[in-house]
Amino acid sequence: PDAKNRVVLLDAAEQLLIEDGxxxxxxxxxADRAGLKPQLVQYYFRTMEDLFLAVFHRRAEEGLAVLSTALQSPQPLWALWRFS
Structure with a gap:
């Protein structure tokens, strides 16, 4: 449940960032968007800055994984173009 709550909070924060800035x-x-108690936000992320960094870090890791796979393909330049 702990990991699931953290992911739900990250998803909610990301959605709000996209929708409202x-x-x-x-x-x-x-917390409202995630359907959890507000205290859980502070339990998983000491500050809002920590939450924002976790949101950006998660997406950056996903992007790096895709880039790494593209660079290892037989045609890396073509794969990178498809990525962008």
Whole structure:
């Protein structure tokens, strides 16, 4: 359950960032979107900065994995073009 709650909070924060922008994201709004108690946001992420960094870090890791796979393909340049 712990890992699932963390992922749900990250998903909620990401959705709010996309929809409303950085300034509109609060721990209460993230918790509401996730369907969890506001205290859990602070349990998993000490600060909102930690939450935002976790959101960006997660997507950056996904992008790096795709780039790594593309670079290992027989036609890396073509694969990179498809990625972008």
């Amino acid at each position: 950085y300034a509109a994201v609060t721990s209460r709004r993230v």
